[in-house]
Amino acid sequence: MNKPKARFRALDGILLLDKPPGLSSNQALQQVRHLFRAEKGGHTGSLDPLATGLLPLCFGEATKIAGLLLGARKAYEAEAVLGVVTDSDDADGAVLRERPLPALDEAAIEAALAPLRGPIRQRAPIYSALKQGGEPLYAKARRGEPIEAPEREVEVHRFELLGRDGPRLRLHVECGSGTYVRSLVRDLGEALGCGAHVAALRRLWVEPFLRPRMYTLDALRGLAERGEDALDACLLPVEAGLEAFPRVDLDAEGERRLGFGQSVACVAGADGPVAVFGATGRCLGIAQRQGDRLAPQRLFRWAVNAG
The missing domain is CATH 2.30.130.10 (PUA domain)
Structure with missing residues (x-):
């Protein structure tokens, strides 16, 4: 017997999703949209499949302001692994080379972090959604085509060491639109003379959602079993995205x-x-x-x- 087709509804509002690892931002959006049965949905800036944390999802009329949230300031906590370089600049990529770690203390790490703050020129990862000739770079990279990833100016407000455990660094990043944390970590590794990649990444907040009440997919599935009213109570009004x-x-x-x-x-x-x-x-x-x-x-x- 065929499963009845889901009936979607007009729904306006913003959901602050705690994205799990392993899903693209669009895959996460579509799962949530089907739970809410929302006719129209969009997300406000991609998180890599490896990344977790805040992904604001806009439904209905809120999609009209999704583009305004793309340029907002964002904060992340990242775990970097020194001495290993990958083709994607994160743990999902293939290892290109391994290099020995030099003797590093906090002063040496701070000296490498400092030039990566403020307005900087940054080269995007080759596995990124940036388009070249109308096609995402990742599509070209997967076909093995040679790629010259573009450079652009970005703003890094904070880039700080939180802690270290051998080759692993915990880092705090606050940055503006278009900044790739993977590129920051890659460039930090090069400045330290050993290379580096992102092993874990979590987005903490996105302006204007500085202290976000996030919902996991599992929590939303549980609420869906209680009915639409329980789900809808998780939504912020459209106005919440315009507080800035x-x-x-x-x-x-x-x-x-x-x-x-x-x-x-x-x-x-x-x-x-x-x-x-x-x-x-x-x-x-x-x-x-x-x-x-x-x-x-x-x-x-x-x-x-x-x-």
Whole structure:
């Protein structure tokens, strides 16, 4: 007997998933989306299959702000293994070479960490989702094609040693958009003269979710057995993803005009994207402020006037 096809539903909100190891970010998203039976879902920046920790998932109208969260500041705890270099810069890759460890003390490690902080130029791993010629680098790497991984400027706010056990280092990283922790560890290993790769990686937080209440897949499966209400209680409102944006409140007339796609007057402030709230206190979406005018940029469906 064929299993009945799942019926999906319109669902809006943000789930803070504690991603398990061994799954890609998209695989984790699809498992959660099916548990919630959400019609539409997306994630806010990939975690490698090896990595665990915070993966914000956006459902329904929240997918409209997923791109805004991609550029947010993030924090990780990483375990690096010195003396072993892999083709993917992590433990999932093939070992390319092994090198003896030089005599290292904390001062030597700090001297190697220091140049990797601040605005730096970083070369992406060859096994990464960055696209070259419209195709991810990892696809080219798997075919054995020669790859010149691109360099780009990234921001590393913190890169610190938490502890050491022989060739294994525990590291804390806080960084901006586009930073690869695998590349940081690779470059640290080269600076120390022995090479290195990431053995374990956990994402601790992503702005604006600095103290996240995360849910594991097992916990979500348990809640699903209790019904949709138990699952839905895990969701954050769409507004939770916009806490870092300046807030602008509109009266009923301003809300109506914005919903028709028209610019509206507002209190003058710094130019840039703002979170716009209507007369009832509900978030309408993102608008672009220029002086004392607001232009709609990305509105939620409940804010758009069809008439």
